[in-house]
Amino acid sequence: MAKLPIDEEKIIEQFGPHLKHEPPGGWDQSIGEPDQRVKTHCCFCGQQCGIILKVKNNSVVGFDPWEEFPFNKGKLCPKGVKRYMQGSHPDRLMYPLENRMGHGYERVSWDAAYSRVVSEIQRIQNKYGKDSFAMLSGVSLSNEKSYLVGKFARVALQTANLDYNGRLCMVSAGAGNKKAFGIDRAANSWADLLETDLILCAGTNVSECAPITTDYIWKARDTRGAKLIVVDPRITPIARTADLILPVRPGTDSHLFNTILNLVIQAGDIDQQFIDQYSTGFEDVKTTVAKYTVEECERITGVPQKSIRTAAEWWGKAKRSFLLHARGIEHHTKGVDNVLSCINLVLATGRIGKVGCGYATITGQGNGQGGREHGHKCDQLPGNRDITNPEHRRYIAKVWGIEEKEMPGKGLSAQEIVNAIHEGKIKGLLSICFNPAVSLPDTKVTREALEKLEFYANIDFFMSETARYADIILPGSLHEEDEGTSTSAEGRVIKIQKAVNPPGEAKVDWDILLEIARRLGKGKYFDHFKTSEDIFNELRVASKGGTADYYGITYERIEQEMGVFWPCPEIGHPGTPRLFEGGKFYHPDGKAHFNAVEFRPSADEINAEYPIYLTTGRVIFHYLSGTQTRRIGFLSDQCPDPYVEMHPQLAQKYEISDGDWVTITSRRDSIDLKAKVVKTIRPDTIFVPYHWAGKQSINRLTQRALDPVSKIPEFKMSAVRIQKVERSATL
């Protein structure tokens, strides 16, 4: 039935988000010497910084910098410093709960909870077919859990409809990388940033979303005199000091990159030898970009011709370069095209696979990299294999001990699953680590969809806005309550250590999945998993021979070497910090592939009624849908509510002053927010951060239009109108 059992205000009263400001025991009490100091990692972004958690009496009571860990050397952003506050939180779910309409959520036994979940899965699948029960997963999960979810959905649930929240994050980059390179990973470790001469950051708010990367960029600038180009509609903290700012109009990125490439080609600054020897498809790209003139580019992107020419000159003449991009160019209906237009620039100048020459997407979610390799994507099998490839299917079926024909095919992507629920085609849902009620676009539709489910079970550690709809809520584990591995934005496989046990009756996530599998009569495929390491060892075998090959990586090696870069295909293999050395790419022909892309408009149309571009993103103090960070006092205090950034010119036109309430309306819905009038954003564009729920959720205004290849929603460009409100409804 999946409906809110009581008013949301009452749910919030009981389950939060409440703010926790103090560690266990409070500030006034000395913690004394901790029982344990656990060297592990931060959970709050793809950089996966090393951190030491102080543990006392099965509680995480504080942190220490881990200065020996090579990526961050003790550095942390405030989310890292305060991450330990999520443990021992008053909102922590500790017992299985059942949704009782009109009464709220009632504590039930694990046995009762499992029985209900399993009987509903069986009822729905018997009545409507296997694929009518879907699963949604998330990449805050370890590699082990990501792998297990993939196997669980295909073998125990036997559904094709499994997808994950990375669909809202890294899929455009992943698809673009696979098309161009035949592999989906940052081409370099961040060590190559230190050795480069020109850094181009496209749609990546590095300082707020990957803060440690700021220091790598500064080191290259200070020690080598590297130049920095930032492509962004806002002057973000990293753009503030950049050598060149290209403030693109949202949704026009590929036009800019095509034009820059055209100028580079015209100036003769391409590496013809690299192109001839190591790539295919350049002539096609050359013909395509020849149409992209600087004059037209200025008109469409809003970037002055002089700046476009300067960028092309710097990119063309650089000896070494490193291109970084993130969601700013990827969250579009042409996200994959934007990525490919960047990669074309990199390949045309041949600056990849060499010291100081690199390219990477900055993966945003904690295990955004590893989580997109081992099988909880709707089209994928472990080792970044393809679920539609017969050979890949046979290999994984053998590892799993099933017949190839028993393995479901390609399923729907995350947004498509929610659409199918809304259309009544999918009737049941199990989700873990995913908060679509906040994170998916067009919130009204997401909430309507949840209410249409005949049964919904949710595994999580806090009562997320989505979990409130669940019929059964199963308390899973926090990052620090289980061991496992994750893979950082660099492609470094690292070890997450267990610091404490899950509190109350909460269980480690994989324990929950294993028990559901057993009760579905599929125990024989899962019973050999006694530890996380057992799951990892099966993952190693399952990944063997795939592009994301982990076979040579062991827990012991990761700990000894402080991480191993995949691909690492054999025991004793040193790992691969830098891909593509010697011009070796991962397509069957061994070459890099150019892909010509034509610029096309965004899905939402700007017109007289909706004349303003809305773009959304993160702030440094929050992580994703805010399920964790909206509960941590220090972080929430710095940025308690969303707001709308606008330029003084735009504000003046609508007679809006700093601090005024503004109604923003898109073709979907409207929202009231306070204005922050700043000179750091294009005057035709407004920005709203996306970490909040309900009336504060900017995703009420965003749209469900998807990239045709990656199926990522177009979060970064919506057409809106704004109006000052004299007296706003309170939030």
Next chain:
Amino acid sequence: MSNWLEENDLFIDPQRCIGCRACEAACAECGTHRGVPMIHLEPLNRPDSVKTAPTLCMHCDDPACAAVCPADAIKRTDDGVVQSSMKPRCIGCSNCQIACPFGVPKVYRARAQMNKCDMCYDRTSINLKPMCATVCPSEAIFFGPKSVIESQRKNKANNQFIFGKQKITTKVHIMMDASDEPVELDIMDFISTTIEDSQPWVV
């Protein structure tokens, strides 16, 4: 003990500051002033810029706060650290708060005591870096030898400040480039059109 605090100084490089407040968050975790940061980060003028800068005790060679303290509660160690006030002596009179040219000391009324940054003496006395300089993601706060930072950065370390006729030398350095004039950034400087003549593009 080696001469850790004599060999190393603290440096603030405002151009690198990203406003993340990791310094405040981490400082507040200290065992001696739990929950209260002794470093403060401020946006300089958010309507015009995302510029931010941390403020912490500059650790003057001849500290005004100590000179004006009627209770002799503020001591400077031999290795150059100006300590927080000594609890048994501090009378909470706020003289130090008024005298400091950098506006650093603060009297906490609940404790009737002045507390301020003591350069993490608990850490620096055992050869660890101060907490803010350890966690700062962009190395806008750096702890190390002056020769090292000057060899690694394009800007220069300055630790002399003029207030009226008084010249103050401090243990904390600010990274500056004398040739740079202050600049104001408006995105309009990088855009060729104004809102009035900006038209939606057509393919």
